[in-house]
Amino acid sequence: MKNRFLSVVLFLGLINLNVNAQQALWGGGQITSPEINTDQTVTFRYFAPDAKEVKISGDWLPSKDWVPGSEIMNKNENGVWNFTTSALPSDLYSYSFIVDGLKTTDPNNVYLIRDVAMVFNVFIVGGGKADLYAVKIVPHGSVTRRWYDSPSIGFNRRITIYTPPGYETSKEKYPVLYLLHGMGGDEEAWIALGRTSQIMDNLIAQGKAKPMLVVMSNGNVSQEAAPGESSLGLYKPTFELPNTMDGKFEESFRDVIQFVESNYRVKAEKSGRAIAGLSMGGFHSLHISRYYTKSFDYVGLFSAAILPDTSVTSKIYENLDATLETQMKNGYKLYWIGMGKTDFLYNDGKAYRARLDKIGMKYTYLESEGGHTWTNWRVYLSDFVPLLFR
Amino acid sequence: MKNRFLSVVLFLGLINLNVNAQQALWGGGQITSPEINTDQTVTFRYFAPDAKEVKISGDWLPSKDWVPGSEIMNKNENGVWNFTTSALPSDLYSYSFIVDGLKTTDPNNVYLIRDVAMVFNVFIVGGGKADLYAVKIVPHGSVTRRWYDSPSIGFNRRITIYTPPGYETSKEKYPVLYLLHGMGGDEEAWIALGRTSQIMDNLIAQGKAKPMLVVMSNGNVSQEAAPGESSLGLYKPTFELPNTMDGKFEESFRDVIQFVESNYRVKAEKSGRAIAGLSMGGFHSLHISRYYTKSFDYVGLFSAAILPDTSVTSKIYENLDATLETQMKNGYKLYWIGMGKTDFLYNDGKAYRARLDKIGMKYTYLESEGGHTWTNWRVYLSDFVPLLFR
Numbered sequence: 001m002k003n004r005f006l007s008v009v010l011f012l013g014l015i016n017l018n019v020n021a022q023q024a025l026w027g028g029g030q031i032t033s034p035e036i037n038t039d040q041t042v043t044f045r046y047f048a049p050d051a052k053e054v055k056i057s058g059d060w061l062p063s064k065d066w067v068p069g070s071e072i073m074n075k076n077e078n079g080v081w082n083f084t085t086s087a088l089p090s091d092l093y094s095y096s097f098i099v100d101g102l103k104t105t106d107p108n109n110v111y112l113i114r115d116v117a118m119v120f121n122v123f124i125v126g127g128g129k130a131d132l133y134a135v136k137i138v139p140h141g142s143v144t145r146r147w148y149d150s151p152s153i154g155f156n157r158r159i160t161i162y163t164p165p166g167y168e169t170s171k172e173k174y175p176v177l178y179l180l181h182g183m184g185g186d187e188e189a190w191i192a193l194g195r196t197s198q199i200m201d202n203l204i205a206q207g208k209a210k211p212m213l214v215v216m217s218n219g220n221v222s223q224e225a226a227p228g229e230s231s232l233g234l235y236k237p238t239f240e241l242p243n244t245m246d247g248k249f250e251e252s253f254r255d256v257i258q259f260v261e262s263n264y265r266v267k268a269e270k271s272g273r274a275i276a277g278l279s280m281g282g283f284h285s286l287h288i289s290r291y292y293t294k295s296f297d298y299v300g301l302f303s304a305a306i307l308p309d310t311s312v313t314s315k316i317y318e319n320l321d322a323t324l325e326t327q328m329k330n331g332y333k334l335y336w337i338g339m340g341k342t343d344f345l346y347n348d349g350k351a352y353r354a355r356l357d358k359i360g361m362k363y364t365y366l367e368s369e370g371g372h373t374w375t376n377w378r379v380y381l382s383d384f385v386p387l388l389f390r
Numbered sequence: 391m392k393n394r395f396l397s398v399v400l401f402l403g404l405i406n407l408n409v410n411a412q413q414a415l416w417g418g419g420q421i422t423s424p425e426i427n428t429d430q431t432v433t434f435r436y437f438a439p440d441a442k443e444v445k446i447s448g449d450w451l452p453s454k455d456w457v458p459g460s461e462i463m464n465k466n467e468n469g470v471w472n473f474t475t476s477a478l479p480s481d482l483y484s485y486s487f488i489v490d491g492l493k494t495t496d497p498n499n500v501y502l503i504r505d506v507a508m509v510f511n512v513f514i515v516g517g518g519k520a521d522l523y524a525v526k527i528v529p530h531g532s533v534t535r536r537w538y539d540s541p542s543i544g545f546n547r548r549i550t551i552y553t554p555p556g557y558e559t560s561k562e563k564y565p566v567l568y569l570l571h572g573m574g575g576d577e578e579a580w581i582a583l584g585r586t587s588q589i590m591d592n593l594i595a596q597g598k599a600k601p602m603l604v605v606m607s608n609g610n611v612s613q614e615a616a617p618g619e620s621s622l623g624l625y626k627p628t629f630e631l632p633n634t635m636d637g638k639f640e641e642s643f644r645d646v647i648q649f650v651e652s653n654y655r656v657k658a659e660k661s662g663r664a665i666a667g668l669s670m671g672g673f674h675s676l677h678i679s680r681y682y683t684k685s686f687d688y689v690g691l692f693s694a695a696i697l698p699d700t701s702v703t704s705k706i707y708e709n710l711d712a713t714l715e716t717q718m719k720n721g722y723k724l725y726w727i728g729m730g731k732t733d734f735l736y737n738d739g740k741a742y743r744a745r746l747d748k749i750g751m752k753y754t755y756l757e758s759e760g761g762h763t764w765t766n767w768r769v770y771l772s773d774f775v776p777l778l779f780r
Contacts, residue, residue: 047492050491051490102494104495104497107493109624110618114500124624135623137545142536143535147530156530165537228501230525231525234512236422236500
């Protein structure tokens with residue numbers, strides 16, 4: 001009989017050979033990178049004995065014109081380039097190696113996130129706010145990619161929906177947070193870069209957030225779905241999408257609400273709806289919450305763009321002050337604004353707050369360090385969600 | 391008012407600057423790679439003016455000891471390395487660049503798939519079988535990542551579930567295909583590498599497959615979830631997981647069935663259940679379908695490992711012939727075996743078929759070209775699914 005088992009043993013053996021052969025070929029070896037050290041420093045390693053210069057570029061380094069800074073790594077006698085950061089505050093970070101001038105991913109780190117048209121390796125430094133971004137041993141919600149009909153747009157579209165732990169077996173009706181992405185993003189942005197399902201699971205487990213659905217729609221009305229998930233195939237993504245801030249998405253948003261409220265056990269009422277978004281998604285949230293009167297008791301503007309380009313004409317953007325006054329008169333529980341001190345939209349946000357002050361519209365304001373970054377948006381989500389549906 | 395809009399314009403401008411600056415830094419430029427040409431050749435491009443040698447390594451090239459072959463690319467006067475393949479048969483392919491001996495991903499292709507501990511770029515050549523692997527304008531099923539309690543294992547585990555178009559709004563009961571991954575895989579393998587949701591959507595839309603649920607469990611009983619999706623954090627994945635082929639997964643499989651049949655509107659009967667898997671998952675399917683008597687009318691063994699190591703003792707693996715005879719006596723509709731001619735498990739499969747022949751157990755056999763590859767497993771899935779629940 002023994003020889004019959006040989007192929008299974010061989011199977012295991014060959015696969016090891018495969019990994020070893022590939023590692024020899026590709027220089028992965030037994031290297032660990034990144035290594036999160038106990039003192040919150042992080043060590044990166046990259047095997048490249050013949051490279052002239054290897055740099056690490058990451059979003060914890062000061063950036064210039066949106067390009068993250070970089071540091072030169074040091075080669076040891078085994079041809080492995082090393083770099084250890086100073087102690088990093090708890091966060092989810094992204095990085096790349098630059099090998100003789102060329103960006104490359106870290107072959108020892110399989111965790112990658114796409115941000116529009118670029119892919120970065122990621123890691124998490126715990127011991128602080130990023131503990132909310134990690135998967136913990138707590139009850140987990142479900143994450144579903146689903147398609148819905150959007151009659152206002154004229155085709156089916158993809159949506160990402162988080163349902164909280166217990167949703168499937170409960171008889172309760174749940175409130176809903178509609179969570180919108182920024183320019184270049186899509187229905188994958190909040191779940192991947194935003195760590196929404198981890199943040200929700202952890203906040204709910206800690207009793208800090210009410211169980212709720214989080215609906216992550218796609219704000220690019222020209223798209224069926226995220227790059228790679230539509231009939232366009234595996235094309236190269238771009239920021240330059242048509243009809244993103246011209247009122248069409250806001251008009252079509254009725255389809256999203258209609259779909260969610262017809263297909264999920266949710267509280268289909270103003271007190272059970274929140275809407276929030278980052279950057280362009282903050283812009284969408286601002287205008288959707290104004291335009292659909294009596295629809296949302298909770299609004300979150302994260303580093304929001306505020307006003308459309310002057311060339312845009314849409315009924316959605318008319319009568320800003322009057323509709324804000326109506327929104328105020330109809331009542332709401334929370335109008336939350338978050339902005340980073342160095343955000344390029346800072347002055348725009350400041351002017352908008354002055355406008356709200358002028359009409360006497362109350363809001364909660366968080367001014368954070370930093371700028372227009374996912375670092376801030378994860379924090380804003382973590383701060384905003386506990387305030388909802390109280 | 392105009393100056394208030396400036397920040398939005400700036401917003402757009404800065405983002406373009408960002409992309410351009412990053413492209414300048416990283417050499418992405420306006421390069422298209424890969425480009426699928428109309429004659430089914432594929433052109434790759436990589437900007438690296440100072441590199442001494444750039445090769446492309448891809449799974450359409452002959453492999454040796456599991457390492458895919460490579461071809462040297464040619465540098466043009468702009469520092470862009472080029473390579474055009476011969477016409478490729480329709481398929482989903484994976485590739486990497488090797489730049490002066492170092493594996494790197496293609497910075498112009500954001501589509502990446504992890505296979506155990508390595509990450510590859512992917513592309514699809516249509517015009518044939520891979521048309522099933524592409525997202526088409528057809529009704530789409532939903533894909534949910536969910537957690538279930540596994541009392542046999544002692545903790546909650548993650549599972550991927552495809553529900554067919556219309557499932558949520560129908561009152562019908564659906565049949566279920568349980569689809570199991572190979573060694574080193576997890577609950578992400580079939581949905582990512584296997585293109586299961588695309589294959590199912592397309593086969594159902596073409597009327598070639600019955601609408602069914604596809605349940606993709608995690609066959610590594612030591613894991614809560616796929617790498618990066620569990621409380622272990624963002625660790626380096628490995629093939630070497632404990633308790634993968636010692637009976638524990640098969641024993642715990644009752645929890646998966648119990649979960650699905652308690653939580654989904656499915657046909658909880660032998661005629662409504664199919665089980666199939668690749669390699670180790672074929673091994674699991676073979677033994678689960680024997681061990682849980684009267685449970686499955688459809689069984690698929692894709693490049694299956696057959697017998698456990700002789701050092702393994704588990705009641706699951708006892709009395710192979712007798713339990714197969716019982717399975718035969720209880721009746722089944724389809725016992726399907728697929729194997730590649732150059733698969734290292736070929737002889738093992740041949741011996742198993744001889745064993746089935748000896749006891750008179752009927753099966754359907756597909757012998758394909760090629761070996762132990764996802765290329766074959768996607769084909770086997772595409773061929774197997776239309777035969778189910780007829």
